[in-house]
Amino acid sequence: MPAAGARPTSAGPKPHVRRAPWHRSVWFWSAVAGVALVVSIVVSVGMGAADIRPAEVLASITAHLGLAEPQLTPIRDGIIWDLRLTRVLTAAAVGAGLALCGAVMQALTRNPLADPYLLGLSSGASLGAVAVIVLGASLVLPVTAFIGALVALAATLALASAAGGVTPTRTVLAGVAVSALAAALTSFVIFWSAKGDSYREILSWLLGSLGGANWSTVAISGVALVVIGVPLVAGGRVLDAFAFGDSAASALGVNVAGVRWGLLGATALLTGAMVSVSGSIGFIGLVLPHAVRLLVGSRHRALLPLAALVGAIVLVWADTIARTAFEPRELPVGIVTAIIGAPVFALILARKRGVS
């Protein structure tokens, strides 16, 4: 019961003045993230069992690019150029690709819980990979992982369309079903035939690991990022029009079906390529787009490039932690991203509570 004479609160609209901090700061954040990525790569290459200074990293890189005379011993140069740098660059490309795909999927499905693995891609890829590992033919592993991802995607879409039409909700539900089936088949294959070393390899695959990085994984992930990711970033601003749903986008003159299938196909290919080199690394594609939205808002011409940059930085550091925290043992990087990602996701959730 309010005290007698207490005045009613002002009847007018409450001026809820929390100014959005993001306008005109996109270039600022992109520049910060760009510099941070380069620094992260150089510093993290230096970290590990063999201690290497950033100056040596730069010396090795400039020498290989033909910009300077080689100064390092072949062993140290090999550690930097063939072991560490390939791994860090693969991490950067995979992180960028996953964060980008997550941002696109969240906008396309208007589902804040969407991630690159939503449509069964990761479990399909895992199945393809695990099957090959137990057969002992690891050389074709990226290929079968990629095929597994695409088969899972096709199964998801076929199931959704058989269920009455490919709407976002049905597609997501079909993805859940296909994921569950692929995961069950994967467990079955492991149960039936895995032994000894293949257990460890399978585990690191399922949890996501960059332990197998070399120059070909750099090439696969890098080429996928450039060929698919760059057009995605450039054309992604059309996603803005989906903010109020498909119908509103259509009323703004957007070819909704064309954009949806184009972007869905592109994210599936990009995710498939990333999963094929690293296994399914969780949380990057789910959490980072939300974190970046807090910085620059939901406009995709700002969100997509920045999400890619931040994804690259975060995975570079997560993988650095994964390979150095318990030396000489190596943690699957998916464990690190989950341990960091889950609390961050909870924080973002708590921040949003005030809004909706």
Added chain:
Amino acid sequence: MSDAALTARDLRVELGGRVILSGVDLDVPAGAITALIGPNGAGKTTLIRGISGLVPASGSVAFEGSDLLALGRRERARTVAVVEQELTSELPLSVRDAVELGRTPHRGMFGSTTDDSAVIEAALAATDTAEFVDRRFETLSGGERQRVHLARALAQQPRLLLLDEPTNHLDVRAQLSAFAVLRRLADDGVTVLAALHDLTLAASLADHVVVLAAGRIVDAGDPERVLTAGLIREVYGVEAVVLTHPQTGKPVIAFAPPGLAPSAS
């Protein structure tokens, strides 16, 4: 009607194998506010979506001499703006971002055009939304959201504005302020067609009324002539008394509780 800007002939819409609209002949006068009224399920939303190309329709829809159904998407979106019911967004969006979306049909896939900011500022000013341009859309009240949707539609620079229940869930003040925006638009020559539930609101603020029932147009014309107790009984199945507003002379509709004897009019 000689000065109709929008004319639909024999419009037919089927959704999921069910005929929602058939044989609809619609004339909407230029530079005026037309209210589209009718009970739930009459097809008001479908008519608006059919005219704007959001659902496939057969028949013909002409606006200011061009065939709306044959126009390309982007070209149509530069002519026709639609404000649908209660659109919300799951993602954080500033008011400026939301209004800027209205420029989509005027932009290329990758580029931006030069006079966008002037158009956006004008849309914000016309809807009194400039003061909260940096706030997030989901923190706005219902009335403020509706004004932002109006601003987004204005940023499209449409010649034809279609609105589905634009005053639903708004308080009286917000309803009147939304209609003030529509009135200024109509005075500038924009043709406005709004589906409405509130008959008195339609009678007092629209220049022209179209009555839709069970997928067909029952009557159309001046509110004073169309909105009679007989029509309301026939279309809505309720008893009403139609009074005259002492100041404007417009119809005011008062409903009789069930069981009361039908009035003479």
